[in-house]
Amino acid sequence: MSDFGFHLAFWSLAAMTIGGASMIVVSRNLIHAVIWLVLSMLGIAGLYLTLSAEFIAVVQVLIYVGAISVLMLFAIMLTPRAERDNSQHIKTAGPAGVVVIMVMIATMWVAIDTDWGAVREAALTEQARLIGESLIKHYILPFEIGAVLLTAALVGAIALARQDDEDAAVHAASLQAELDDDGSVDPVDVVDPPLPTDGEAST
Amino acid sequence: MIIGLEHYLVLGALLFCIGFFIALSKKNAVGVLIGVELMLNAVNLTLVAFSRFGTAEVALSTQVFVVFIIAVAAAEVAVGLALALVVYRNRQTISVDRTTLLKG
Amino acid sequence: MTDLAGIGSVLGAWYDFRDLNNLQRLITEWIADWGPDWLASIITGVLGALGILGVIGPTLLILIWVERKVIARFQQRYGPNRVGPKGLLQPVADAVKLILKEQLAPRAADKLIFFLPPVLVFIPGILIWGVLPFGPRMSVADLNVGVLFLLAVSGTAVLVLFMAGWASNNKYALFGAMRAVAMSISYEVPMVLALLTLVVFSGTMSINGIVQWQQQEDVIFILLFPLSAIAFFFAASAELNRTPADISEAESEIVAGYHTEYSGMRFGLFYAVELGNTLVVSAFIATFFLGGWWLWGLDQWVPSWVILLAKTGAVYFLLIWTRGTLPRLRVDQLMGFCWKALVPATLLFVVVAFVERTLLISEGWDTTVALPIMAVFNIALSLGAVMLFARVARPAPLRRPARIRMAGSDIGGLNAAREVAARREEPQLQVGGD
Structure with missing residues (x-):
């Protein structure tokens, strides 16, 4: 798991996933948000492949890209355009940010600090x-x-x-x-x- | 540098937090649902990472768990979107801060 | 899976064209001598994709001509016959015209999403070729979840059509996109169930594994599960938006559906992918139900990919035939046919496959005796199901709709004309010859 091809795959897929997810926060249009969600889901499917979990990866594409995103787009289409606004809640965005940063620090600390034990080589x-x-x-x-x-x-x-x-x-x-x-x-x-x-x- | 379990866990944590922020801060009900989906996916990513790097008996059960989570997420989206539609039909809005009938 | 090293690669040298996999293995070994192994997989992958594109691209140009000629014969016309001998260069002329045409974009279009679909629609269109087995070891990627991969990739195409229709900001494009999405979601269900029958019965999700099962048991799946094959054929041709089911681009109702606003080569790309998908769907029907690259021992003498291409051509002709013969169906007819006919039929055969698989495995029935009996039983059951459907679930005879939905009760038509005339207190409008 140390060769260059694997590194390339992991970092580009991670950038795709996180980038897509961040664009959901930024984008004001709900349809754009769903399309960024699809990008993020495809990145996650690719990450499953790097973890050699093909079945889960294919199911991810089948369910999230093929079904759930289409369902969301359908639901959005059934509401008029004024309701396709994806902007933030001004009042709660600040406190939400604080809570999220605290959760992030806690989860990161647990993820990095814990000794997770044996690493298995065979998938x-x-x-x-x-x-x-x-x-x-x-x-x-x-x-x-x-x-x-x-x-x-x-x-x-x-x-x-x-x-x-x-x-x-x-x-x-x-x-x-x-x-x-x-x-x-x-x-x-x-x-x-x-x-x-x-x-x-x-x- | 070897890419190991920690990389995937940090990635999952980051994704979870982005999803959490979206779910907390978006006005639109569908936007909130998108955030929840991202959180579920972050959890799935973490579980699959444990399946790859954990012990042999963990490997299978985590993947089965992921399959269950995906099934439940699909059900949740279907019902959630139907609820959003009904709310829109009755209140002419799907903004979560304007559906305040119980606020008194 | 059995060891197939000896079949189809008698010489094992790169010039043995009965199995192009030899060439790929040679390149892999050559790169492995001096480079890292990820480079080998990338290079062979790119070569495989380029090979597929290089074969498919020119084939499509010929297929356009073939399709137009054949449909013309069905409709007692001549078809293209001006450009080149027998009109053979007509597709080239069309392609040049499409490339030279101006690319228009509506002013109110969502710019980014409007430009993406013609490009994105290529990705599933090419990825899907990757799992098609051209021979015992000749597929770009022989995944052990190949059937699921096929369904997942073909499912993503829906999203692209939706993006195209929505970003155009055009009423008709949106109608087309919604129809396309609704129809392909519905028809995905019988498609999945028909494939599930095969997966249950052969006990593998690898596409090559399904072909090898047919080879081992000396039987093709259309004999064992004829109704599933027919359902898959209908569902696949509906997913392709071809004429019996082309409500998403019905030109007499909604201009051109989701690609109304796409001009020039952007439309050309949609058209090319649609044609390529037709070809790949016929290849997959041939693979799943007609035995793929295998034909009762002929694959020992003829290159396996030639057998597959011959079967693909036969299925492709059948697709052209349905297109040239059947008129376009209405939306409700299509949906009703999917949910009331195809889904129950395929579901029935999933259960039948479960039972028969259990008989073969748990009860240990001899396959050489049991399979012909099962084939006869299944064909009889299929005929019975079709006759039952024809008798019981026959579509209701046409009657006037209970309520006119799109307009008020007296808008349009003779009554309205008479009423307007009466209201204006003018002489009664005389309509008709009485």
């Missing part, structure tokens, strides 16, 4: 098979609970996000009220304004 091979076997033998109960949790999350998300026809009518009315307020239409938000009814048209 785990055939991880997919091993993980699969231990999931259905040793960890069968957590596995089942995880399955139930995912099902519950699926049902819960659908139940929450479902829009009844009445709600839809109220929603459309409120959007119409917003449009009346400022008179401007966001070109990206594809919201068809309710067309005038017959009564209005005749007056």
Whole structure:
């Protein structure tokens, strides 16, 4: 683990991960923030590869880049543009910074100061098979609970996000009220304004 | 210099702190969710590092744990985003400091 | 995995083109003499990528011509026939035109994200070739999680399409992007389930391992799991945004979908990657379900990659055929077909694969006897499932929508014209010939 190629991989991937994460803090646009998150996740997947954990790395790309980020973008698209602001909370940013710096000092100190013991040279091979076997033998109960949790999350998300026809009518009315307020239409938000009814048209 | 366990642990700690700061300071609910995801990923990175550098019996169980964390994170994001949508629908905002119905 | 040192590399010398892996091994050994081993892996990796690009690039130019000609024949037209002999140089002329065209960017576009997608879309498009086995030892990277890698890489392409559609700041581009994302997320489910069937039955996630399993058992997977193969074919062609399922760039509805605002070579890059993905998907269908580089012993005489390319060509023709024959489906039809037909069918065969695998392994059934029986049973089950679907879950006959969603009840049409006319107290508008 000391040759030049490994060093190059580790430092560039670490820079990618931390850089992407820092850009989330800075960027004001929520969509940009999600794209920086994707960059950071890809960096972490690469770091898993340097730790020779291929299975976890591929799962990371599959779940985070392919699914979770797309889900976030979808959720952002369903809210109007005014809600895509990713700025900081002015009042809490200061105290949050102090707390975070204290946590950082503590975790770094633990990470560097502790003697972590033996360093193993050989990596785990055939991880997919091993993980699969231990999931259905040793960890069968957590596995089942995880399955139930995912099902519950699926049902819960659908139940929450479902829009009844009445709600839809109220929603459309409120959007119409917003449009009346400022008179401007966001070109990206594809919201068809309710067309005038017959009564209005005749007056 | 040999890249060892400490490098990954420091990286994980740094990432965790950035995620923590985002989760604490962002106004937008989706922004907060992004911070939480970063924190979970930092923990995953630390666990995989322990899997690579730890003893043989730790190696497998940490990776299984990471798989569970990823599954739970996926469930959390799905429900969290659905909640954000519902909050938006009822309050016309997903800013966490303007959803203060219980403040009295 | 078995030792395959003897197969496909009889001479083992670099000029033995039955196995190009010999050349790669020679380069690796030569570099290992004087350089560090990371250099060897980087150089062979770059050479492999360049080799793939060098073969795929010119092939794409020919394939454009082939596709246009074949579709023209399906539609009783001539197709391109002006530039060069039999129109062979038409793709070159198109490429020159695309390169010379002006690159426009909408003023309100999100500049950075607008410029990235045509470049980023190449990354999954090329990475995916890396795990395709051209021979027993001929793949750039034979990962033992190859199937998952394939799914992960093809999943990232969705994000790029979304970026393209969103950054254009155009209503139609956004529509196209949302449709593309919704469709590829849905169709990923039957794709994963169809591959899961193979993974369960062959007991390996390595793509080369799946081909070697078919070789050892002397059977191709389309005979064992025909419905999974058909589902994978449909799901893959939907992911490719080709005509039966090209709602994300339906030109009669939303201009050109996510690449509406991309002009010149930027559009050309999207187009090239789409075509390259079509080719790689047919190669993967050939690998997973038709035995890949193996063909009942013929691979001893013919280079394995020639066999794979022949099978790929056959699948590619089938893709052109569906494109030339079927009309474009509506969004709800596509989604309904995915969730109501493909997902249950593939899920059924995942269960069947579990049961049959258990019979083979735990009960110790003889594969030479059991596999033909299972094949017959599975084909019968597939036919039964298709007939059941045709009878029970037949799409409802077309009827008028219960509520017109996009417009008020009397906007447009004859009634509206009559009402407007009546309201203005003008003479009744006479429409029609009565």
